[in-house]
Amino acid sequence: MRWTLATVAVLTTISAPSFADTFRFTAIPDEDQSRLVERFSRVADYLADELGVEVEYVPVKSYGAAVTAFRNDQVQLAWFGGLSGVQARRLVPDSVALAQGAEDAEFTSYFIAHDSTGLAPNEDELPDAVQDMTFTFGAKTSTSGRLMPEHFLRQRFGEAPDDIFSRVGFSGDHTRTIALVEAGTYDLGAVNYSVWDAAVEEGRVDTDKVQVVWTTPSYPDYQWTLRGDADERFGDGFTANLRQALLDMEDPQLLESFPRSGFIPADNAMYAPIEDVAEDLGLVR
Template identity: 75%
Template sequence: MRWLLALVLLVACSAANAAETFRFTAIPDEDQSRLVERFSKVADYLSEQLGVDVEYVPVTSYGAAVTAFRNDQVQLAWFGGLSGVQARQLVPGSQAIAQGKEDAAFVSYFIANTATGIEPEQDELPESVSGHSFTFGAKTSTSGRLMPEHFIRQRFDKAPEEVFSRVGFSGDHSRTIALVESGTYDIGAVNFTVWQAAVEEGRVDTDKVEVVWESPTYPDYQWTIRGDADARYGEGFTQKVQKALLDMTDPALLESFPRSGFIPASNDDYAPIESVGKSIGVLR
């Protein structure tokens, strides 16, 4: 009878594990309502591919995404380069498993209100940005803060506060575009994919705001999964998640990111982000 009881318990535990919901989140790099609508469809796709219930958990900030991952409120996250490094430092064993095809060579756009008269340049950030007001995106955004600050320091050998008349943080890329377009700030740094999507969808007036410089490339967004995923959802689950992401080809789903597709990624790919983060004091 003991063996029968053990078998029953094993089956019950397996059923419980199979029934456990797999949750993911994404950094809120643009309007939250748009993200909820789009990522709920991604959750449906992953549920179908993985054979478990999948739920998208919205968060209100980049820091909240990292906290949710650290506290095991989510097991997978669509992070930026910096937030991914932060999350993996807090949860040992976590792995970057996929990145957008665009993320291996990502760029930031520096945008300016056209009333400033700043002329676009290709080779380097225009010297004429100096003395104007400037807004980053979120404080821990890779494309909206970390790398733009790095390039500003490279260009002027000064901290942003010494280059610009006023420095702010908008919170997300869509807000940065709106603030520069309205003239609240003269200049801002944004994720190039958010800018391109906003232009294509007619959500930005390019007579009032334009790109004045495109940064050099760097690695950015990625999917990171907790290291205990296989123990909780079954052997090989991490590989199944990676395959599901790499096999995502539906344009309607890819628009959520927005990306043209996904390719494999690893923690080592983000060593440059960790190095820059430490150099400007954002990471320890």
């Protein structure tokens, strides 16, 4: 039987699951929620066809809510960022990173600046002039919107962001970061490069008001992480079949949901650098 449902209500808290036939997944809310519901509903349809089980996409309000839903078995699979994936796998023993986007092995963040700052693009490093400006990260546990940008800021200036900038904020997601810097609410911000590139391509950014001034070195980021009890719940070989379904995803409309050009195999060891940085910054224990 083929049945899918894209949950319209955003997950906050739900009781412990009493189902075994419906396979549920979520994704960190790194963009506008309505866009994610529309896009990931198509992914649910695809997985239902490939796996022969009922599949439901469950949207969440925050990065932390995605990790909590995974920990509580409210979802069995999640499209996590690097840091949220590390957090989830620490909380749920035997969970595995199955696949990452082809671009995720060498992901980057953009530092963007409002035109009024007078900052110009610099390939080498952030200029001293950014000091004492205002700055916004994305979500507090975003790999590309907070963790790695903060890591590179500390490398560059030898200080915490609060000591570098006159004011530091957290926008909540990459789309909001772009909007806040474009509006001049903050002088600078750190964003996921793929969200920025897609927004520019779709004409959702006024590049006369905001532009990229620096690109970070690369690091591993997003991945699909699956709970370790999936084969027990959904049948022998389910994990292998799911991984193959993700690797075989080729429909451009589906890949646009991420956005990625395709998926490649991943494993937990690939995210050791993210775990190390998170431990250094006190974001995981």
